[in-house]
Amino acid sequence: MKKKLMDAMQQFSKGMFVPVLILPIAGLLIAFGNLFTNAKLAEIMPFLKAPAINGFGRMLSGSLVSILTNLGLIFCVGLAVGLAKEKKSHAGFTAVLSYLVYINAMNIYMSINKLLVPADKLRGSGQAMVLGVQVLDMGVFLGIILGIIVALIHNRYVNTEFDGAWQTYGGPRLVFIILIPIMVLLAVIFTYVWPPVQGAISSLGNFIRATGNFGIFLYGLLDRLLIPTGLHHLVYTPFLYTQIGGVAEIGGKVIEGARNIYFAEIADPKILRLSSTVIYDARGLSKMFGLLGAALAMYHTAKPSKKTAIKAILISAAVTSLIAGVTEPLEFSFLFTAPILFVAHSVLNGLGMVVLNIFDVRAIGPNGVIDFLLYNIPLGVAKTSWPMFILIGLVQAVVYYFIFRLLITKLNLKTPGREEETEETKLYSKKDYVAKQEGEKSGNANGDLAATVVEALGGADNIEKVDNCYTRLRLIIKDTSKVDQTALKGTGASGVIVKDRNVQVVYGLQVTKIRKAVDDFLGIQGE
Known part of the structure; x- marks a missing residue:
């Protein structure tokens, strides 16, 4: 059972990459559009005041916010494609059809049973408009649930074919035929099941926010500790894309999830201060600063005969972490040879987020320095406190350096460059x-x-x-x-x-x- 559960979680985590990895692109383009509508930048660069340029910026950032309000559909299709073993395009198409069947079935059932609230009282009712259809507000969770179900049915029946007159109803068409009653039945079931689940999710989010710095530390700790299993995506995804990470009404639209709220806020010039929920996406601190200190400590503690060789490896891994926010090449350089360093790294990652919260810093850099520049600099110091982010990051780099150096030397850890002379330096x-x-x-x-x-x-x-x-x-x-x-x-x-x-x-x-x-x-x- 344990093995099956782990395999299933591994598959689910892998499938999540399809929808999750596309969302930062939307965020970057929203930030890029914000450059063209930034009033302060326009004072420095008057050409930004041109109606065509300003209008383009507003269209770019404003139109992409629609992605954030339709994450259910995006996750449904993305997960179905990611989990499908073959004929992925058919799985994606079927996912769209199934999603439409589900929301309309729920709307009709709720209408028949007089469960729909008036349109002007949606706020706080637990219901929302999804693709123009009023249903229970399940957000990303709806997409995740339906995406998994579509993928399971698709993988089981997509290659089932019939003979004779029934041939037309085989393969991908059979998958959709099977899914229709399933979607209708789920719509009825979730009409009654989801409200208490919704309350539990809301309570979980409130609990985590109520625990303040402890909750933030725990989030940062687990975000790194679970990297070896590949399941760390299951930690940050709910915070970034569901109501666990916060709910805010921005520009008349209800936005769920820390990163989604941030993207929506940077697209709205009327927002004077970024939301506190953004702290859950402050993972860029250790990526841009902490691990640089760790790399320097490993270099300084390497054997003199191996420093020249190890320098190129550590510099490459450190630059990858700094520029692109990809930490695994550097983290895996000490994960197996000196796991206590990885534990220290996880603890320091969580503490770094806590410090950012204490100093009320809202700047982020989830994917390295490029993201950091695009997201934060145009918004100004008042909204993000980005100079404090850099200052805290520099302090974190120093702390990483001295803690890593102390542990390496005192415990004689076999980090890269400290192997025996007869041993190959793996990296x-x-x-x-x-x-x-x-x-x-x-x-x-x-x-x-x-x-x-x-x-x-x-x-x-x-x-x-x-x-x-x-x-x-x-x-x-x-x-x-x-x-x-x-x-x-x-x-x-x-x-x-x-x-x-x-x-x-x-x-x-x-x-x-x-x-x-x-x-x-x-x-x-x-x-």
Whole structure:
């Protein structure tokens, strides 16, 4: 049971990437549109006052806010596509149809039973307008629930075909036929089940906010501690995209979730001060500053004979964390060799968020310095207190440095560059991968890399499924005893996680390129 539950959570976490990773793009474009409508910037750059430019900015930021108010549909389709094993486009199309059936079935049922509140009393009633249809306000949770159900039915019946006159009703059409009564039945059930669930969710959000700094610390701690399992997405997603992270009415629209509220607020020039719920998206502090101090500590404590080699690795990983907010290459450099450092990192990450809250800092940088500049600088100091974010970050970098250095030296931890002289420094082999990319080795570079990866995974016959998320190659392996972790690290991986038959190989931002090379090598085409 435990194994099945873990596998299911792993699959769900992986499927969440489809909708979750697209939302920061919307946020960036909202912030970019805000540049064109910023009054202070217009004083410095008068051309921004031109109606065409100002209008473009308003259209860009204003139109993308609609994504934040329709997250149920986005998560429904995204999860269905992410969890579908094949024919993903059919799964996405079916998800849209199922979502429409559900909301209209609920509206009709509630109307028949006189459960709908007057349109002018929606605020605080637990009901909302979804795609122009009044239903119970389930927000992102509706999309998650329906997306999972669509994916389960799709995976079970999408390849079921009939003969003769019934042939038309097989495959993806059969999936939709089965889903119609399920959606109608769910609409009736949730009409009565969801209100108490809604109350429980609201109470959870209130409890977390009521615990103040302790709740913030716990959030920051778990956000890092769960990284090895890949389940940290299940920690931050509810805060960022559901009412657990806060509810606010902005521009006449009800917005749920800390990040969504932030995006909506930066698009509304009338907002004088950003919401306090944004603190739950302050994960950028340790990404931009703390881990830089950790990298410097590991470099200074490395053996003199290995400093030259380790410098390139640590600089590359630190820059990736700073610029793109991708921390795993650096975190995995000490996660397995010195897990106590990872615990310290998790604790310091949570404490950093608490300090930001104490000083009332609302600046964020969830995906590194580029996000930080686009989100915060145009809004000004009054809204974000971004200079204090930088100051606290610099202090955090110093704290990271001294704590990491103390633990490494006192406990003689085998961080990169401190291995025995006879041992290979695992992360240095990234140079081999770079050499292959540049064609310095004979043969096809991508083919050589893919062959090495496949061989290290026990061969093509040992691989059941290949997938990837933002930074990890995710695989299902028949026999994990055949997995050569040292060889995988020789292809540029900064970490390898083996859990039952699930194997995750951490490559960082180049994972998409490696996934494609492996797919090509194995002859996997299309989906």
